[in-house]
Amino acid sequence: MAHDVTVVGSGPNGLVAAILLARSGRRVLLVEAAGTFGGGLRSAELTLPGVVHDVCATVVPMALASPAMRALRPDVEFAHPPVAAAHPLDDGPAVLLHRDLERTVAELGPDGRAWRATVGTSAHQDLIDTLLSPLGLPRAPLRAARFGLYGAPPATALARLFRTGRARAAFAGMAAHSMIDLRLPITAGYGLVLASLVHLAGWPVVRGGSGRLADALVAAFRELGGETVAGHRVRSLRELDSPTVVLDAEPVQFAADFPEPYGRRLRSFRHGPGVFKLDWALDGPVPWRDPEVARAGTVHLGGSLEEIVTSEAETFRGRHSPRPFVLLVQPYAADPTRGGHPLYAYCHVPNGSTRDMTAEIEAQIERFAPGFRDRILARHAMNTADLAAHNANYVGGDIGGGLATLGQFVKRPVWSLTPWRTPLPGVYLCSASTPPGGSVHGMGGWQAARLIAHDARRPARLRGQA
Ligand SMILES: Cc1cc2nc3c(=O)[nH]c(=O)nc-3n(C[C@H](O)[C@H](O)[C@H](O)COP(=O)(O)OP(=O)(O)OC[C@H]3O[C@@H](n4cnc5c(N)ncnc54)[C@H](O)[C@@H]3O)c2cc1C
Structure with a gap:
């Protein structure tokens, strides 16, 4: 036919x-x-x-x-973890981002108000509708204009509105999903969209x-x-x-x-940086130093804003970061049907890279979860060539x-x-x-x-x- x-x-x-x-x-x-x-x-x-x-x-x-x-x-069925995202730090408890905006505002202490004024004011369905239809007329012109003001600069500039390293690091983790240098324009916008989705829709699997x-x-x-x-x-x-x-x-x-x-x-x-991805089967949950991190679906591993900015800038310039920013997901925190404890993580690498980043990624996890490696039952790795072979759209591993x-x-x-x-x-x-x-x-x-x-x-x- x-x-x-x-x-x-x-x-x-x-x-x-x-x-x-x-x-x-x-x-x-x-x-x-x-x-x-x-x-x-x-x-x-x-x-x-x-x-x-x-x-x-x-x-x-x-x-x-x-x-x-x-x-x-x-x-x-969308399964929501008890905590949407966590950002562990070397000194002190992890930052926890809750679906509930006011809980997150309280979590961020002195920066709670700034989070509400930037991320919170972006957490509106009409704004997300507008941003996802970028060439159409804005549904909420005033909100879109305010988003433009906050979102057009680099993430590093918006982060200056936060007084504590905790809020700055958490925001950098969100913005780093853009896979570009966080000192470039509109990276604040990527951070705002992803962080606002935590409050608007949650971060489910x-x-x-x-x-x-x-x-x-x-x-x-x-x-x-x-x-x-x-x-x-x-x-x-x-x-x-x-x-x-x-x-x-x-x-x-x-x-x-x-x-x-x-x-x-x-x-x-032009295509962007690629990713190196690891999946593990564990014999139990990741032994986070801060046990609250076990309740999070997504965990951002990269420490301070400065460290994340440096590692993302290196990747953007075509180098492998020795301490890469790692995006980790523990689906079992939200969904008990996955058959035990599958763990998921990737870091950004230069486009077309075939370097094995297993050691660097696992070192970042060990940094915040000593004893993690002892939990590994099996591991599966994909470099940029594997990803491109899996799906021709991932040119050079650009996801x-x-x-x-x-x-x-x-x-x-x-x-x-x-x-x-x-x-x-x-x-x-x-x-x-x-x-x-x-x-x-x-x-x-x-x-x-x-x-x-x-x-x-x-x-x-x-x-x-x-
Ligand atoms: C490791 C990784 C992690 C990610 N994590 C997330 C995440 O957590 N959340 C999120 O929202 N997004 C995530 N993404 C991104 C998300 O998967 C993509 O942005 C999204 O799938 C893009 O959808 P698409 O329909 O444009 O193309 P794709 O989902 O890439 O699908 C394109 C399809 O076209 C097929 N195809 C290509 N060329 C041809 C051809 N010539 N003939 C026939 N078929 C062809 C491919 O085989 C593929 O099935 C991730 C991607 C990767 C690789």
Whole structure:
């Protein structure tokens, strides 16, 4: 049967696009290179039989907060840990970030008011909706303007509003998810968005593993009559015969198929640092020096703001940090169904790096949890080449779909008010290389589906004009 639309790639963006297009009555085919669907949403027994690990995305606040996911209401359970995130320190107790804003304000003592004024005032659904649809009109213009004021500077500048090293370190941990030098513009904005999601939506995992979210979206798509093909990597747009194509695949793969200068612009899109990821099966929980950290889903290991800024700047400049900032997740704190104590962590490394960072990551954990190594039953490692082999979208191990600097926030992957539309009539982009970028929100897919519906109403002679 001929299809009206082919969606290439089954990450969250591709799945959202596929469902919305199938809902509109179109015959949709979803083609995936890997043997299973989900892209960044996959779970597997990476270490020992029965122990479920999230291969890529694991903490998914955006899946609760994004307009696309809220509208689709996937049939999964989100599991919230007792503490959303913890930031252990060498001297004194860890900083605990609670879903409840006022508890966090109390936790931060002298900096509680500054946290409420910056992070707390960003924790509003209309602001998150606006930020996830960055080229649309702001839903709450005043709030968006205030966010712009706080979020446009570097994270290091916003951190000066905090008086204590505790609050500064906690904020740096949030901003370091941007994977760029924290002295660059808009890194404060990344920190604010992620920290505000702690209070707005929580930082949950998916009960049973992130793969369950992909399974739920695939099931919803099939219920609408959608067809799926796994294990087929699309090499050229010429092999697809449907009139409309949506690429959740990283677009540079298809640069040769597009007319110039568009193809050249795709090739000039820059990728960011990569990650080195470790998963362990433990014989019990991590023995944190501060036992409160055991209650947190996410743990940021990097010490002070100054230390995190230094390690992220080194990675950004193409070097391996000897004391990398480590993002660690203990899913068992929220979800007892994972088969024991699977532990997840990664650090940032230069794009394309194949260096084994096991020793550096484990040293950072030991620093705050002496005796951690004695708990390890089995370990699984992935360098940037392994990640790129797992998913062609992770070019050089870049998990965010492209460098997240200010320039590439607005030029993603090319400068356009509708970057999801390409100059080839009927061909659309939706991956994390389009706004609003990486993470499990599905908004690229949402935007592509919206444009396809819009273009279908346009006169034929105007279609494909970006
Ligand atoms: C280690 C790691 C940790 C992460 N942690 C988090 C986290 O905790 N929270 C969070 O929100 N996000 C996290 N992310 C990021 C998140 O997974 C991605 O931003 C998100 O999955 C991007 O969705 P997408 O739909 O754009 O593409 P992807 O999820 O990358 O999916 C793209 C799909 O397209 C397929 N594909 C590519 N090329 C082709 C082709 N030519 N033909 C056919 N199929 C193709 C791929 O196989 C893949 O299945 C993490 C990512 C990684 C790798």
